[in-house]
Amino acid sequence: MMLIGVNRSPFTRRVAITLRAYGIPYEQLPISGFNDRAEVRASNPLGRIPALVLDDGDVLVDSSAIVDHLDETFGGDRALTPAAGSDRRAVLKVAAIMMGACDKGLQAAYERNHHPPEKQHQPWFDDCVAQMTNALAAVDVMIVPDTPYLLLGRLTQADVTAFVAERLARGVGIDTDKAMPRLRALTRKLADESPFRTTEP
Numbered sequence: 001m002m003l004i005g006v007n008r009s010p011f012t013r014r015v016a017i018t019l020r021a022y023g024i025p026y027e028q029l030p031i032s033g034f035n036d037r038a039e040v041r042a043s044n045p046l047g048r049i050p051a052l053v054l055d056d057g058d059v060l061v062d063s064s065a066i067v068d069h070l071d072e073t074f075g076g077d078r079a080l081t082p083a084a085g086s087d088r089r090a091v092l093k094v095a096a097i098m099m100g101a102c103d104k105g106l107q108a109a110y111e112r113n114h115h116p117p118e119k120q121h122q123p124w125f126d127d128c129v130a131q132m133t134n135a136l137a138a139v140d141v142m143i144v145p146d147t148p149y150l151l152l153g154r155l156t157q158a159d160v161t162a163f164v165a166e167r168l169a170r171g172v173g174i175d176t177d178k179a180m181p182r183l184r185a186l187t188r189k190l191a192d193e194s195p196f197r198t199t200e201p
């Protein structure tokens with residue numbers, strides 16, 4: 001398997017963490033959506049990372065579709081997203097909020113990094129950051145202090161997505177220690193676990 005994308009992308013790292021959590025061997029082509037657009041388009045016509053090239057040559061795009069395939073193929077009864085029922089709904093809800101938070105964080109980052117200073121619109125930047133902050137704060141209050149994982153007493157896709165979103169939040173200037181201390185404490189602990197530690201960009 002070949003993971004297309006750089007781990008500084010929260011969406012790519014989410015897939016990398018999932019691959020490692022399942023113990024799946026893979027190679028990685030560390031290219032970025034903006035800097036290597038033509039090369040990325042060879043795998044994803046949209047020009048976005050991540051993509052995952054399967055051993056039979058099939059190519060999956062979008063982190064949610066990729067982790068769904070990995071869950072189905074390798075997850076068994078310990079899939080990072082449970083297969084059915086209220087546990088599945090709970091994990092998918094957190095993952096959706098955290099992936100949406102990443103979208104907002106990236107829009108804020110793009111405003112800063114891809115527009116010339118005179119064309120940057122501060123209210124748009126602030127609104128994106130506020131949406132991301134609210135999303136992370138909503139997950140912060142779900143966390144029971146000193147528990148190792150967000151839901152179900154084990155590692156799930158809720159932890160994986162919250163981890164990558166919290167990291168991106170710091171990157172756009174959100175003080176997560178102050179604004180969402182439980183989430184920050186959780187991500188500090190997760191950072192020591194192998195799937196997270198070994199995918200640090």
Ligand SMILES: N[C@@H](CCC(=O)N[C@@H](CS)C(=O)NCC(=O)O)C(=O)O
Pocket residue numbers: 008009010011012032033034047048049050061062063064099106
């Ligand atoms: N919904 C997609 C989002 C992927 C995404 O936004 N990737 C970013 C990098 S973090 C990208 O390639 N951006 C370049 C672009 O959109 O042009 C997913 O979950 O994979």
